[in-house]
Amino acid sequence: MLPVIKMFSRTRMNDIPFRRDKHILSGGMISNLIVKGNNIPNGFVVTAEAFRIYLKENNLKIPLLKILSQLDTKTFLNLAETGKAARQLILENELPHKLAVEIKNAHYTLCGEDTNVSVTVHGTATTPEFPFSRLTLQLESFLNIRDEDALINAVHKCFASLFGDKAICYRQQHGFGNADIAISMIVAKVARTTPSSSNTAFTPHTLFGSDEVVLSRLEKAR
Numbered sequence: 001m002l003p004v005i006k007m008f009s010r011t012r013m014n015d016i017p018f019r020r021d022k023h024i025l026s027g028g029m030i031s032n033l034i035v036k037g038n039n040i041p042n043g044f045v046v047t048a049e050a051f052r053i054y055l056k057e058n059n060l061k062i063p064l065l066k067i068l069s070q071l072d073t074k075t076f077l078n079l080a081e082t083g084k085a086a087r088q089l090i091l092e093n094e095l096p097h098k099l100a101v102e103i104k105n106a107h108y109t110l111c112g113e114d115t116n117v118s119v120t121v122h123g124t125a126t127t128p129e130f131p132f133s134r135l136t137l138q139l140e141s142f143l144n145i146r147d148e149d150a151l152i153n154a155v156h157k158c159f160a161s162l163f164g165d166k167a168i169c170y171r172q173q174h175g176f177g178n179a180d181i182a183i184s185m186i187v188a189k190v191a192r193t194t195p196s197s198s199n200t201a202f203t204p205h206t207l208f209g210s211d212e213v214v215l216s217r218l219e220k221a222r
Helices: 013-018 021-036 048-057 061-068 079-091 097-111 134-138 148-161 165-173
Strands: 005-007 043-046 119-126 141-145 182-189 197-202 215-220
Touching (some): 043 097, 048 061, 048 148, 079 165, 097 119, 097 148, 097 182, 119 148, 148 182
Antiparallel strands (some): 005 043, 043 182, 119 141, 119 182, 197 215
16 A cells, blocks of 8 residues: 655655655655755655545545536636536545544654644646646645644645646646546745745756756745
C-alpha cells in the first residue's frame, strides 16, 4: 500500500508515480542541503494516494466521471456548469476520518504546538502517462494556513480544484483522461522574508529556457 503522507526528508526520485517533480526536488533539497548548513523550509507531501482513498471511501469516482462525460467537448458552452457540479460533489463529501487524522499528525510533526507557524498548501497534479504535464498550473494553492482545521479545509479545496474550469478544459484539449487523474499536495512551512517583500526564483529561465541562468523576481508589498 502506498503511503498517504511522506515527509520531505523521506521523498526520493522513485516516488514520481504518486508525487510530482516539485515534491521530489523539495525532498532532495532537504536531504542533501540542510546537512551543509542551508536553511530550507521543511514540509511533507499529501500523496496522490490520499486523493484516491478519498474518492474510494466516498464512492465518488463513477459520479464524477458521469458529470464530466456531460461536457460539450466541441464548444465548451457548458464548461462552467460541468465544473461547478464536479466541485460541488467534491466539497459536499468530507475527508475520511483516518485520512484527516494522518494529515493532522503530519502537521503536528512539522509545526508542533507553535501557533505562530504557518504553512502553504500547493496542489500539484499528475497522470500515469504524463507525470510532468502543465496541469499543475491550473490548480489552486493556499497560503498562511495556521491550524489543523484550516489545513484540512485547504486540502479539501485542493481536491476540488482538480475540477476547476481551467483544469477540465486543459485536460480535454491535451488528451488527458479523467479516470486516472490524481492530485497530491506540498505542505511546507512559510519562508519569511522582510515584512515588505518576497522573492521568487525561477530556473531554467522562464523566457530563454537556459538552465545556466536563474531568474529572480522581487515582489514588494503594497
